[in-house]
Amino acid sequence: MHIRVVNPNTTAAMTALIGASARAVAGPGVRVEAVTSAMGPASIESHYDEALSVPGLLAAIADGETRGIDGYVIACFGDPGLDAARELARGPVVGIAEAAMHTAALLGRGFSVVTTLDRTGGRAWDLAARYTAPGACRGVHACEIPVLELEADPHLADRVAALAGLALERDGSDVIVLGCAGMAGLCAAVSDRLGVPVVDGVSAATLMVQSLVALGLRTSQRREFAAPPPKRYTGAMATFQLESANRPVSRGSSAM
Template identity: 75%
Template structure:
């Protein structure tokens, strides 16, 4: 079984950290491959960044299809391009926000998300409406640390713990969801500090993809997630044109 964990930003050092988190939970015989797209932003911290990360993500999915990958993790908490990726992948594709929020609803009555910059809170709230029952997401809190500083700032872990502790107290939550793939390495330490379940979406998504593949399940191609209609794209998107198969 081959699972490709795609970091939608183009910072290779972050891909290395994400890949390590995924490999740590993968089962025997599962090959985890971290992928950094050939195009896109260095980090994803705005709607603009997220939109421009999608072409690189989709190109990485297409390459995985050519190489025989069995499934994919979209390793950005905004789950950019997730629906589009499902249209072109034969195997399951799971986003880390999707996996983390679903897992959180199995472990407690309510959860809080601790994310990076305050400007990303709205996206997390939008995804909570899609993925979780009404009222399950009790709040989204920002630690105000840029994505690329999570593994550079020696105070980052302490800041995440402090914000998560505040979220538990203010929201009355039972579970903390870490709202950035770059926080994956903090998961065990934050949980030990707080004494509650803390979910890293990279690990959760990796195991969910692994489980779906093991069960022989794939994304339905009956309607919405069928292959895109054949058409021509022009300009920088020429290579993304879909040709009708014979």
């Protein structure tokens, strides 16, 4: 089984972290490949960034389709381009917010999300409304550390754990969801400090894709998520034009 984990931003160091998290949990015989988007923003911290990360993400999926990939993880907590990716890929596609929220729902009464910037909280709430039963997501809390500064922060685990601890109290929650792919390495440290389950979407999504492939399940081709109808694409988006075989021309991700 071959799973591709796509980092929709263009920062290779973050892809390395994401890939390590995914590989750490993948089962025997599962090949996990982490790729960096070939175009777009260096990090995703606004609706503008998110929208403009989608072409790079879709290019990475289109490329994967030419290489026999069995399933995909979208490794940004905004789950950018998820619906479009499902139309494009033959195998299953799972976003890390989606995976983390579904996983958290199995572990307690309600979860709190700990994320980077406050301005991304609206998107987290939108996703919670889409994925979870009402009331499952109890709060979204920002540590106000920009995405690309997470790795360099020597006190990151302490800061995130402190914020998560406050979130448990304020929200009356019992599970923590890490709201950024760049926090993927923090599960154990935060869980140890707080004594509650801490869910990282990268590893959770990797195992969800692995499970879906093992179950022989992929996105429904009935109605909404069928392959998109081919048509003319022009300008800077011309490379995304789908051929009759519903495969774009573009090649756009660099495997690491």
